[in-house]
Amino acid sequence: MVATLADVAEAAGVHPGTASKALNPESRHLVAAETVKRVLEIATKLNYQPNSLARGLRTKRSYTIGFMVPDLNNPLFPPIVRGVEEVLGPAGLSALIVNTDNDPKKGMQLFDALVNRRCDGFILATAFRNDPVVKEIVKRKIPAVLVNRLTEAPTLPAVVGDESREVRDAIEHLVRLGHKRIAHIAGPQNLSTGYIRFHAFKNVIQSAGLKESNCPTIVSTAYNEIAGTDAVKKLLASPGAKPTAILAANDQLAIGVLDGLKEAKLSCPEDISVMGFNDIPMMARIHPSLTTFALPKHEMGFKAAEILRAWIETGTTPEPTIVYLPCPLVVRESTGPVA
Amino acid sequence: MVATLADVAEAAGVHPGTASKALNPESRHLVAAETVKRVLEIATKLNYQPNSLARGLRTKRSYTIGFMVPDLNNPLFPPIVRGVEEVLGPAGLSALIVNTDNDPKKGMQLFDALVNRRCDGFILATAFRNDPVVKEIVKRKIPAVLVNRLTEAPTLPAVVGDESREVRDAIEHLVRLGHKRIAHIAGPQNLSTGYIRFHAFKNVIQSAGLKESNCPTIVSTAYNEIAGTDAVKKLLASPGAKPTAILAANDQLAIGVLDGLKEAKLSCPEDISVMGFNDIPMMARIHPSLTTFALPKHEMGFKAAEILRAWIETGTTPEPTIVYLPCPLVVRESTGPVA
DNA sequence: CTGAAAGCGCTAACAT
DNA sequence: ATGTTAGCGCTTTCAG
Numbered sequence: 001m002v003a004t005l006a007d008v009a010e011a012a013g014v015h016p017g018t019a020s021k022a023l024n025p026e027s028r029h030l031v032a033a034e035t036v037k038r039v040l041e042i043a044t045k046l047n048y049q050p051n052s053l054a055r056g057l058r059t060k061r062s063y064t065i066g067f068m069v070p071d072l073n074n075p076l077f078p079p080i081v082r083g084v085e086e087v088l089g090p091a092g093l094s095a096l097i098v099n100t101d102n103d104p105k106k107g108m109q110l111f112d113a114l115v116n117r118r119c120d121g122f123i124l125a126t127a128f129r130n131d132p133v134v135k136e137i138v139k140r141k142i143p144a145v146l147v148n149r150l151t152e153a154p155t156l157p158a159v160v161g162d163e164s165r166e167v168r169d170a171i172e173h174l175v176r177l178g179h180k181r182i183a184h185i186a187g188p189q190n191l192s193t194g195y196i197r198f199h200a201f202k203n204v205i206q207s208a209g210l211k212e213s214n215c216p217t218i219v220s221t222a223y224n225e226i227a228g229t230d231a232v233k234k235l236l237a238s239p240g241a242k243p244t245a246i247l248a249a250n251d252q253l254a255i256g257v258l259d260g261l262k263e264a265k266l267s268c269p270e271d272i273s274v275m276g277f278n279d280i281p282m283m284a285r286i287h288p289s290l291t292t293f294a295l296p297k298h299e300m301g302f303k304a305a306e307i308l309r310a311w312i313e314t315g316t317t318p319e320p321t322i323v324y325l326p327c328p329l330v331v332r333e334s335t336g337p338v339a
Numbered sequence: 340m341v342a343t344l345a346d347v348a349e350a351a352g353v354h355p356g357t358a359s360k361a362l363n364p365e366s367r368h369l370v371a372a373e374t375v376k377r378v379l380e381i382a383t384k385l386n387y388q389p390n391s392l393a394r395g396l397r398t399k400r401s402y403t404i405g406f407m408v409p410d411l412n413n414p415l416f417p418p419i420v421r422g423v424e425e426v427l428g429p430a431g432l433s434a435l436i437v438n439t440d441n442d443p444k445k446g447m448q449l450f451d452a453l454v455n456r457r458c459d460g461f462i463l464a465t466a467f468r469n470d471p472v473v474k475e476i477v478k479r480k481i482p483a484v485l486v487n488r489l490t491e492a493p494t495l496p497a498v499v500g501d502e503s504r505e506v507r508d509a510i511e512h513l514v515r516l517g518h519k520r521i522a523h524i525a526g527p528q529n530l531s532t533g534y535i536r537f538h539a540f541k542n543v544i545q546s547a548g549l550k551e552s553n554c555p556t557i558v559s560t561a562y563n564e565i566a567g568t569d570a571v572k573k574l575l576a577s578p579g580a581k582p583t584a585i586l587a588a589n590d591q592l593a594i595g596v597l598d599g600l601k602e603a604k605l606s607c608p609e610d611i612s613v614m615g616f617n618d619i620p621m622m623a624r625i626h627p628s629l630t631t632f633a634l635p636k637h638e639m640g641f642k643a644a645e646i647l648r649a650w651i652e653t654g655t656t657p658e659p660t661i662v663y664l665p666c667p668l669v670v671r672e673s674t675g676p677v678a
Numbered sequence: 679c680t681g682a683a684a685g686c687g688c689t690a691a692c693a694t
Numbered sequence: 695a696t697g698t699t700a701g702c703g704c705t706t707t708c709a710g
Binding site: 050051053057062071072075078079081082085089094096113282285286 | 388389390391392393395396401402410411412414417418420421424428433434435436437438449451452454455456457594620621624625626
């Protein structure tokens with residue numbers, strides 16, 4: 001059916017071992033140029049495709065990497081995936097993508113399944129600040145790189161957005177528009193993105209000279225629209241002067257906030273300005289269009305994959321360096337001057 | 340490092356062959372209950388994970404399927420992927436996802452790469468009406484199922500939206516609102532989705548008793564926003580009475596149409612109503628929110644994967660049946676009564 | 679420079 | 695019920 005190495009060798013009148021060497025660029029120099037040529041010709045004529053399972057069994061490599069994401073339906077992740085694959089494909093690697101739905105148990109099971117498949121490395125977009133999968137990976141010294149989310153201890157290389165800077169830029173943007181009462185709807189605190197933005201917010205508020213009592217925070221337990229709506233309802237129900245601006249910890253929360261404001265008959269940005277993070281697709285087209293930060297998703301995946309590829313190919317464990325990518329502020333309709 | 344079958348066998352005091360039978364549910368009945376128990380205990384204690392490359396080499400199965408999509412960034416596809424994985428995971432299969440960008444050459448290269456990896460089967464969301472990859476798959480009798488797009492010759496099982504019915508429902512919806520001049524912006528005609536909707540449009544216009552001269556069509560060469568904007572500009576530039584409604588062949592084209600109308604200072608739906616297909620995420624949140632058809636994306640992936648799983652597991656080639664999934668009309672702001 | 683031989687870890691036919 | 699054996703297709707020493 002499918003041509004095997006032995007078939008090629010036989011047709012070329014050489015030993016399989018020789019054919020193998022001729023076919024493999026690294027070992028090609030050990031074989032006479034003429035033999036190489038003949039083997040290559042036969043191989044293409046027979047449409048020979050090496051069986052990567054057999055090769056992997058022998059070389060202890062699967063030419064496969066595991067890519068764990070929370071949920072591919074979250075539009076944040078597909079661009080990262082594409083960035084990763086742009087590096088992987090040319091390197092002869094393929095990605096096995098799994099969705100954990102932010103469930104640690106499911107995550108560990110899927111990780112085990114990927115380990116069974118002898119993945120050569122991992123890219124994790126799923127890290128909790130304290131992550132059992134990451135611990136396991138580090139213990140077993142498996143090549144792996146984090147994207148978008150960090151762990152508390154910097155044990156693996158990572159590529160993330162520069163979130164502290166984003167928060168600073170956000171507050172600066174709002175202050176410049178005259179806002180003094182700015183609320184923050186924080187993300188889950190077991191995720192670095194939620195935690196870092198939350199603490200950056202506290203710090204920046206202080207250093208900007210804003211009154212903390214005017215800048216309330218609410219912590220959500222999920223990064224979705226409903227959580228955003230719930231949070232804004234809570235915010236509006238609490239006593240005291242209402243905020244004039246709300247910084248939500250990501251775009252989905254911000255969308256939920258917009259829903260909540262509409263329900264409360266408040267208009268955005270006239271009554272309250274709203275900001276998000278990440279600039280997922282369509283944020284320029286919703287109503288009002290959302291002011292947010294353009295996380296370079298494709299680049300993030302690309303850079304992470306580059307680090308992983310080098311690690312796998314050279315076999316040398318890199319320093320657990322964190323690459324912080326700048327995220328430009330994108331001003332749209334949802335933020336405006338304070339009334 | 341990692342425990343192997345031989346390790347388990349030795350620790351349990353049995354032969355590797357016996358351990359293999361004990362571990363494998365299908366062959367477990369050939370081994371004494373007590374032995375099974377002992378082997379299983381040792382296996383879990385040693386955290387034994389079968390090497391799927393070795394198993395695959397032996398069984399000539401990779402427990403992997405190839406999933407070809409045009410572009411994961413198109414929000415139509417991630418939900419389909421999740422539907423597919425819901426079936427695959429429990430069946431012990433993983434998906435290798437590749438993006439073809441609708442490039443036939445790239446598609447064939449990626450297909451070859453997946454064949455090298457000995458994929459047990461394929462799910463194709465990339466089919467052209469005349470598709471070389473599909474031809475190759477059929478020739479080689481590889482299990483495969485189409486999703487969302489059909490080939491002209493029904494050679495493989497497929498799961499798609501019921502597009503003729505959608506077009507009928509669309510025209511009915513518009514006619515009920517008083518529209519008599521309805522234009523169609525068709526998708527690429529080398530794709531079944533573009534072709535079927537285009538021809539259904541022609542037919543339905545006729546059977547609805549509308550004048551063909553009042554119902555112009557423009558064929559786009561891509562399914563994206565820019566193509567939609569270009570098409571609507573062309574439409575508005577052509578002589579004669581303007582249409583009061585535009586049926587775009589998918590949501591991305593419809594978004595482009597909305598852009599084009601805004602540029603032309605026409606308002607939707609007051610001046611012109613607009614409809615799309617598929618109901619990709621955020622269509623309820625753009626402005627104006629889009630009337631479209633809710634393609635059951637998750638179910639589509641699920642059903643296709645079910646067919647593929649059965650094919651792979653039983654080894655019996657199914658009839659190339661086409662499953663047409665109903666797509667409910669979702670009425671939103673972009674369609675309204677004719678002025 | 680090429681051939682011979684071994685073996686990666688597993689399963690499946692066969693033998694006991 | 696268990697053990698024996700062979701071999702999937704490839705790479706990689708080691709001889710020649």
